[in-house]
Amino acid sequence: MTEPPQGPAADQSAAGVPTCYRHPDRETWIRCQRCERPICPDCMRDAAVGFQCPDCVKQAAQGSRQNRALYGGERSADPRLTSYVIIGINALVWLAIAVTGGSRSRLVDLLALRPDGYCAPGDGYIYDQTHPACTSAVAREVPGVADGAWWQLITSVFTHVEIWHVALNMFAVFILGPTLEGIVGRSRFLAVYLVSGLASSAMVMWLSFEYGSTVGASGAIFGLLGALLVTARKARLNSQWLVQNLVLGVVITVVGWRMISWQGHLGGLLGGIAAAAIIAYAPKSHRSLVQWTGLGILAVALVAVSLARAASFT
Structure with missing residues (x-):
């Protein structure tokens, strides 16, 4: 005991x-x-x-x-959420266009990217808006960025006319978006997407037909591909599937260059690469400050060069 x-x-x-x-x-x-x-x-x-x-x-x-993402910021609790929101916005815009006339919808005139505007008296087109026919009661003004429709630089990224177009693009967002958001976090992912869209629009402004109309999210999607390549290489991750998808996208662009905006694809790819490089290579000591300052400067520069191009038309 x-x-x-x-x-x-x-x-x-x-x-x-x-x-x-x-x-x-x-x-x-x-x-x-x-x-x-x-x-x-x-x-x-x-x-x-x-x-x-x-x-x-x-x-x-x-x-x-x-709880920290790979390159700063908070890790997304659900990396799919932002992509779902983007898909939802694109679907709603497509539906609104479909029920208001499809390709002849007034929404297409307002939302699609057009470097310079024109008028449509009846079924024809007149590029010189000072033409007497443009003042007739039946003439329809189709505005462009040069006419002050600056919002087209970003609204065109969320605009689709054909159902197959919106379906294919949103499938790509569904595949690529959550992967990138899981790496960089929600706010930085959204910044990459929007900056890629602006870069796509800037390239269209400079290299496309002055009165041509461009719609679709494919420029921003190419930006996601470019951003994933940069972040994967920086983290020394396997990027073979990304390279394969990029090559496939290039082949599709080349084959369908008469119907596909290669200018938008190229601009989006370069924009995504630049945005991701700012995020991935920012010094850790002042990471957030450098990232957001760099992304802000890049976005402002893209808008500025687009508006400069628009000014040259007038």
Whole structure:
């Protein structure tokens, strides 16, 4: 039969003096602010409020790292969400166009990217809007960026007329979007998508037919491909499937160059590469500041060169 402790040890046990959970031979009245276990001065770690034990500090650090995206920012709880929103917006715009006349819908005139506008008196087209026929009651003005329709630089990225066009593009967003958002986080993914769209529009403004109409998200999708290539290479991940998809996209663009805007595809690809390079290669010491400043400058520059091109028409 074990005898009860005698002497000082018995007095401590009776008094209920706690001991450090890591050093049972050390008495302490200090407790961890998170788990409330007793800790001695050697185990105390400064926290925002009071002290924490080493185990709680380690767990908090691990949780913080796990919640960070690869290149800064918070990791998305659901990397598919932003892509679903983009798909939903494109689907709603397509539906609105479909129920208001399809290719002859007034929404196409307003949302599609057109470097310069023209008028349509009846079934014909007159590029010189000062022509007397453009002032007739039946003439329809079809505005372009040069006429002040600057919003077309971004609305065209969410505009589709044919169902097969929106279906193919949104399938690509569904495949590529969550992958990139899982790498860079939600806000940076959305920034890459929009900057790629602006870059696509800028290239169309400079290299496409002045009065041509361009719609579709394919420029932004090529931007996602370019961004994934940059981030994957930076992280030394396997990028073979990305290269294969890019080659396939180039082949489709070349084969269908009469119907496909190769200018938009090229601009989107270069824009996505540039945006991803800013995100992936920003120095860790001032990562967020450099990333958002760089992306902001890039976006402003793309809008500026597009408007400069529009000004040259007038």
